Amino acid sequence: DTAVSQTPKYLVTQMGNDKSIKCEQNLGHDTMYWYKQDSKKFLKIMFSYNNKELIINETVPNRFSPKSPDKAHLNLHINSLELGDSAVYFCASSQSYRYNIQYFGAGTRLSVL
Amino acid sequence: SQQGEEDPQALSIQEGENATMNCSYKTSINNLQWYRQNSGRGLVHLILIRSNEREKHSGRLRVTLDTSKKSSSLLITASRAADTASYFCATDAGGGSNYKLTFGKGTLLTVNP
Numbered sequence: 415d416t417a418v419s420q421t422p423k424y425l426v427t428q429m430g431n432d433k434s435i436k437c438e439q440n441l442g443h444d445t446m447y448w449y450k451q452d453s454k455k456f457l458k459i460m461f462s463y464n465n466k467e468l469i470i471n472e473t474v475p476n477r478f479s480p481k482s483p484d485k486a487h488l489n490l491h492i493n494s495l496e497l498g499d500s501a502v503y504f505c506a507s508s509q510s511y512r513y514n515i516q517y518f519g520a521g522t523r524l525s526v527l
Numbered sequence: 528s529q530q531g532e533e534d535p536q537a538l539s540i541q542e543g544e545n546a547t548m549n550c551s552y553k554t555s556i557n558n559l560q561w562y563r564q565n566s567g568r569g570l571v572h573l574i575l576i577r578s579n580e581r582e583k584h585s586g587r588l589r590v591t592l593d594t595s596k597k598s599s600s601l602l603i604t605a606s607r608a609a610d611t612a613s614y615f616c617a618t619d620a621g622g623g624s625n626y627k628l629t630f631g632k633g634t635l636l637t638v639n640p
Contacts, residue, residue, distance in 0.1 A: 418569070447627075454632065455564075455613060455632060455633050456630075456632050457570070457615065457630040458630075459627050459628070459629075462627060470627050504569055504570070506569075506570075511626045512626050514619060514626055514627075514628060515560065515572050515575055516562075516570070516572060516628065517572070518569030518570045518571070519569050520568055520569045521567075521568070521569055
């Protein structure tokens with residue numbers, strides 16, 4: 415019944431590895447987002463997709479590649495992980511990009527060793 | 528650049544007291560939203576106030592918006608231990624397809640039983 419679910423909840427990996435985080439929403443929303451929350455709790459948008467199309471791409475290293483196979487799913491693939499990528503990554507969705515009350519997943523805590 | 532700035536960074540009160548958190552922002556906005564984040568969880572939307580509104584209520588929450596001062600406040604009345612969380616303001620200043628929320632750094636509220 416979870417509205418926005420993301421997996422895994424925890425991810426511990428070595429520098430240089432490639433990893434993916436998956437996100438699914440069952441709210442019928444058109445727009446999905448990826449956010450990064452750092453250790454000081456600062457939450458910054460990374461990407462936004464509307465109906466599978468990329469509409470927001472903040473200044474994120476191109477090692478981060480989002481993919482939206484359909485409007486209910488938005489995955490995040492990270493290549494060549496670096497220490498600075500350690501953070502909590504949140505997926506969110508909203509009814510549309512204009513009506514943007516957002517529903518968040520529980521987060522994926524990524525630790526790069 | 529960061530849009531919202533919450534104040535104070537941390538607030539500790541006794542159960543039953545009122546808690547007031549402030550948010551200042553820099554540019555014109557379409558709306559301002561408040562979210563709550565419990566420790567280790569995702570953000571939960573609390574309330575949205577549009578730029579043409581001055582005050583809004585939802586249960587024990589009262590939000591004000593002063594667009595001339597570019598500031599908002601969130602008042603939680605009769606606080607409970609369960610209100611312990613971080614509270615974030617988020618501003619929507621977008622247009623075109625660039626509608627996105629910009630989050631502040633949050634206020635950590637601790638309600639002591």
